[in-house]
Amino acid sequence: MTMTPSLAGAGLDALNTRVQYDLACLNIPPTSWVPERTADDGQSVHDVVIIGGGQCGLVAAFALLSGGIRNIRIFDRNPAGLEGPWLNYARMETLRSPKTLPGPSYGFASLTFRAWYEAQFGTQAWEALDKIPRPTWMAYLNWYRQVLKLPVENDVKVEHVTPEGDLLRLELSGEGAPAQTVLTRKLIMATGREGTGAPKIPGFVENLPANTWAHSADEIDFARLKGKRVVVIGVGASAVDNAAEALEHGAGEVRFLIRRQQMPLINKMMGIGSFGFTHGYAGLPDAWRWRIMHYSFATQTPPPRGSTLRVSRHANAHFHFGCGVKSVRMEGEEIVIDTQQGAVRCDYLILGTGFEIDPLARxxxxxxxxxxxxxxxxxxxxxxxxxxxxxxxxxxxxxxxFQEREPGSAPWLGNIHCFNYGATVSLGKVSGDIPGISEGASWLAGAIASNLYREDAELHWQRLEQYDTPELLGDEWAASPLPDQTANA
Known part of the structure; x- marks a missing residue:
């Protein structure tokens, strides 16, 4: 499926028409095949609820709808247009991923970022584009949601999930939350990078006043850092992006305290990315999967070149390697950080320490x-x-x-699907990263369809037996006897 060249520069109305034509050609979404269910108290039961209306939640929803699973809801805790990290705590200027990746297009050329971009700005602008600006990617996702009419309900936070037999009951809060709890058969946690855990907060900040430090995923008033001495812990992508924001808002100086001895230079996982890796990794033995991810974690992913240059062009930015933190304390209004190379004093501390996996934190x-x-x-x-x-x-x-630690102790866990960073070690980079997100959504929708059909096998059998719409009316033929065999002898 390719984009009609005449659509380049034709505007979003023309592209929207093309998307609807593509969907109609493939009969998407088809009629729902999942039997309706109600609880014992008469409350309707949803087939699937998705937590998160960011890119993972959107493509998961489209995959389900494409397969005829239509009784779904999508809840996002943020206001409309602010789903995911892109306009919240993400602070890079551009995406790391190449602009040519199909992303959440789910095999539709008309749903790619390229189609959306060219329709508005033309092919020359596309050719001139290097990396995708972060706000532009969010604008694309907003269009993706709108053109596919995906039912995201904003300002709704899922507080708790309680098993009720083979169902899950969701307790909700927020301005957009419905008045009553919601029941669902399957739950997808499309909750992004922190989806199975929380920001990683080192213990050394426990005794610091709350207004003296922040995690890179927090809301930070960078204007308040003008003229201040800022220390950033770590040198990953988020650490570098936050340092750049502080410098561009006039920070007096920014110092990176980096535990390792040198900057990681090679993005190892990018080097093996392929159709084979995407589809083959999940089928590898445990030992191989662990070995690959251990190597990836040990070698680390470097920050993007553009982000690093964005920092290093400031003369008051300093990278200190082999400078792990030993302890942190306050002396008056100063933060004093004891490192492997001596003491560093600053006014504000930013933790570029990433996220930790900890289901207990959810x-x-x-x-x-x-x-x-x-x-x-x-x-x-x-x-x-x-x-x-x-x-x-x-x-x-x-x-x-999710699977049970002790078989039989929590069978309902099989109805909660971890379509976020937490699935990385088990399945690879198919539940968050742009390159493999459509493949992951396809696996997810197919598996949920299989599970729903198996659970309703008796009802589908009844449908088979009860189906009585004839294709033939009986007047299409006339019966005739065999010819007389002796007469033909």
């Missing part, structure tokens, strides 16, 4: 998160490959569903 799963099977429960690596962080990742199946 309030939605409170009360039973400790029953989720983790990698450390399933696989014991050799001593040279031990990694506590990897061991905390949930061990999910090909359907992205």
């Amino acid at each position: 309030t939605e799963l409170a009360g039973y998160a400790d029953r989720i099977l983790l990698w450390r429960d399933r696989y014991q690596p050799p001593a040279e490959l031990e990694n506590e962080e990897l061991g905390k990742f949930p061990y999910v199946g090909r359907d992205f569903a």
